[in-house]
Amino acid sequence: GDSVTQMEGPVTLSEEAFLTINCTYTATGYPSLFWYVQYPGEGLQLLLKATKADDKGSNKGFEATYRKETTSFHLEKGSVQVSDSAVYFCALNTPGAQKLVFGQGTRLTINP
Amino acid sequence: DAMVIQNPRYQVTQFGKPVTLSCSQTLNHNVMYWYQQKSSQAPKLLFHYYDKDFNNEADTPDNFQSRRPNTSFCFLDIRSPGLGDAAMYLCATSPGVSSTDTQYFGPGTRLTVL
Numbered sequence: 001g002d003s004v005t006q007m008e009g010p011v012t013l014s015e016e017a018f019l020t021i022n023c024t025y026t027a028t029g030y031p032s033l034f035w036y037v038q039y040p041g042e043g044l045q046l047l048l049k050a051t052k053a054d055d056k057g058s059n060k061g062f063e064a065t066y067r068k069e070t071t072s073f074h075l076e077k078g079s080v081q082v083s084d085s086a087v088y089f090c091a092l093n094t095p096g097a098q099k100l101v102f103g104q105g106t107r108l109t110i111n112p
Numbered sequence: 113d114a115m116v117i118q119n120p121r122y123q124v125t126q127f128g129k130p131v132t133l134s135c136s137q138t139l140n141h142n143v144m145y146w147y148q149q150k151s152s153q154a155p156k157l158l159f160h161y162y163d164k165d166f167n168n169e170a171d172t173p174d175n176f177q178s179r180r181p182n183t184s185f186c187f188l189d190i191r192s193p194g195l196g197d198a199a200m201y202l203c204a205t206s207p208g209v210s211s212t213d214t215q216y217f218g219p220g221t222r223l224t225v226l
Contacts, residue, residue: 105154
């Protein structure tokens, strides 16, 4: 079945550091790919998405590129802030599935 | 602002005592979802409604039921909560069931079972 694998957390960085959170997927169809962020005690918020190969999603300084050849959708940010501390989920949805399949989440902590 | 609202934010119930969680939306979306998220885990889909059509995931226990009386509201009923049902319950909506559609999540209801 469809699945998403994210890099193990937790990840701890200093403010202004470069961030990469790896995400790879396995899908039987042609998926759309998503990054969601969950702040403590809250629901999930869409961070960015890409719906076809080579699309780049971007929002709030975060970027991810849909790479079909490597089945990856890695999340990057050039300079992280303390306010970026949260759990990040990579997810996919394939035609006909009618649901999101999530990775296990990566907890990110940014220290001042 | 258009949004997804969940009530209550925190719910405490006793083992075996039925409980209902509520979700409402002002987005006028056709699809509403219920996810269960246990501590430090990914959300897991329980079921969803596409308009009035109910779609249950194969591994969702019978103990979990849902109702959607109108477009705006959807309820999650847990008939006999067990300790293993303690979790965050997330409601989400989307315009349709296309794989490209974004799902919009509410803040969640954290359920404690004593």
